Amino acid sequence: MSTVKRDYVRPLDFKAGCVDMSHGAGGRAMAQLIDELFLAAFDNDWLRQLNDQACFAVPTGRMVMATDSHVVSPLFFPGGDIGALSVHGTINDVAMSGARPLYLSATFILEEGFSLADLRRIVESMAAASRAARVPIVTGDTKVVEKGKGDGVFITTTGVGVVPEGVEVSGDRARPGDRVLVSGTLGDHGVAIMSFRESLGFETTIRSDTAALHGLVARMVEAAPGVRCLRDPTRGGLAATLNELARQSRVGFRIRERDVPVKAEVNAACELLGLDPLNVANEGKLVAICAPEDAARLLATMRAHPLGRDAAVIGEAIEDPHRFVQMETGFGGSRIVDWLSGEQLPRIC
Template sequence: MSNERVQLAHGSGGKLSHDLIKDVMWPAFANEILGEMNDGAQLHISGCRLAFSTDSYVVKPLFFPGGDIGKLAVCGTVNDVAMNGALPLYLSAGFVLEEGFPIADLQRIVASMQQAAKEAGVHIVTGDTKVVEKGAVDGIYINTAGIGKIMDGIHISGKNALPGQNIILSGYLGEHSLAVMGERHGLQFPQSVRSDCAPLNGLVEAMLTAVPKVAVLRDPTRGGLATTLNEIALQSGVGIMLEETHIPISSAVQAACDILGFDPLYLANEGKMVVFVEPESTNQVLDIMQQHVYGSEARVIGTVVKEPRGQVGLRTRIGGVRLLDMLVGDQLPRIC
């Protein structure tokens, strides 16, 4: 890639993002922990198992139905820590501010961060602020890092998927992407189309306390459900078969996608997760998820299969099978 230049699509979370990591980042930083390629690092320190994750947040507009960049920054990192089977404890917050950014907007953003942190039960304990010349950034960028304690007896990894496991999705897809895009471009979507941005650690804790042998957890953010499942299929060397009729997509989101030409399976989500679990535990996990506010629409959407390895298929409503590849570039304008 030495003769190429960075494109916006390198930040999409899809194939170009993976190529950038594989060809540029991995050769420089390769180590055993990074090689696990999960949503965060799983660390063993003095007999304690910790999960550590970081992410940077850029979104336009900064405020949108159901959330804002501050809520997004807290929930996104809390969820990445939780997807490692950990109880998130502490966050850092780094701000890059553009000269001239309204203080009132900054106050609104940090208040939203504090509210999200309170709901998640975490504390923002350290941070940093930089101010750059006008035009150097788009208002505000936020980086958050999080650390949490992995629950005893829990071993979550994208490498744990095995044939026969069921795949559960916690709720409806695509709402976050459309809410942000609608606000950006002045599109009139139904009021029900709001960002699903939410902290999932409470749901994860309830689920893992009852069923410690959950194999894989992952939140389908950039690149959507299809890209996330491709990542897991490649990590575990398995195939995945989804049932189109089982995947929860609201009529409002589906109608908007039909009009605009988007595929909801590739739209980003900020308050959903997929769970890989053995058949004998599936009903128990579903029951726990459906009793929680952020899992009330959970359902089984597919299974892990032996072949074809590293690929995801979708059994359509008419009985055919459609191959779901990893997102190559940007399906729609950058939203996170």
């Protein structure tokens, strides 16, 4: 038995400590941060090997890969935080191909002076999200930038997944006549974030809808393997997603305002701020497009899943060389649902 005594290392101060440049310098401090924080939280066989990469067996069939960076402000918001968001966001991007997500990587860019307590909260939230989704974080990286050169913490996650046989989901597959479905109420995430920004200071009970949608997607592709398009309407909201799909598939869309699910509180907040809920971000919703004969089955499957309870058929794809997304307003008229121009800015009066 070895008699070599291990050097005493003072544990990281997760109460009052801060990130400093040494945490990214490749020395002992960095190794300690990785050991005491990231390895402890994300713990799995791949990370325990302490390699610079994760090695895993490749399943047969088609694989997908997606990456997503997260720079949200504030870092903590009602219903979630940047950590959970960074896991859900990439899982969802992988899942929107119909795939089953397998592994994630995570990269942190930390700003010098960032509180270790907040960092631990974020990392533990990521670990919890990844465990709940059963998609492990198998490799990662940490960099530290000088104070003033970052905004606390930026997180980039990358995910890989495998597409079940017979499933072919892509944004260019919508055809005139296809039905458009959404999995639930729109605008919750964006309003939750905005309600928390200091300059607005209004109170709402709305929570972010941040969630991993791969479980819902698995049910959907099982029930309707012919589903044509899936996309999560994140930044730019439903409006941006439908315009993207219109452009990719070379079709137009016609939706009905009265069928688009929006919570009364979200509507009220948007009303107050002069925003359109169709432009507001979601982090736990998806848009699905399917052949008309699949619509009823797909809708029933979505509604049977906890993350699709409020799913609805909101319209259909139409032939349109201009690729316009049109909406029949609840009032009885028609209008375009356009891309957002620039940033979403509130109106003046």
